Amino acid sequence: MLRITGKITNLVLIGIVLSMMLICGLPVKADEVSTDAEVNVVDGDTLYGYKNVDSEDVIQEHHALKAPDTHGAGIFFHGWIIIEFKSTIAKSSMISYWASNEGWQKSNIKVYISKDGKKWTYIDQRMIENHHIQKYDIYGNFKNVRYIKITRNAGLFSWLQLDAVGAKRG
DSSP, X not given: OOOOOSHHHHHHXXXXXXXXXXXXXXXXXXXXXXXXXXXXXXXXXEEEEEEEEEEEEEEOGGGGXXXXXXXXXXXXXXXXXXXXXXXXXXXXXXXXEEEEEEESSOEEEEEEEESSSSSOEEEEXXXXXXXXXXXXXXXXXXXXXXXXXXXXXXXXXXXXXXXXEEEEEO
């Protein structure tokens, strides 16, 4: 029988266990409970992300598209995602995103907009701490919005869940 000893071996085993927990999730034992569902009414003047253009350190990118549905893309480490709207929004008074932080460390994010996907305008930065998906609104006079880029800066033991991005017309 093989006996595992040494500090380095123990660190490797801890790393493997933590990696598996990130991939598979923490084991949870719970009873089924019936709860009332909360209904979100989608604003007809809001245009939601249509297509994932590019990303880095992101899984399940397609879950950040369309209206919020609690199924988000996971953005890890110093990851980022670029989402395109189906059409350019000539005037927008509010940019929104739905996100939560999962894990032990907070997610510091920055939000940018662009009309061509090449030249970016910085519009917001905030620390995401909430473990439940929450809507974040950025008010302003935004013009010709076609793309939204969200970047994340945080550590190894957490990730950002990005559920949706939207821009209100007008």
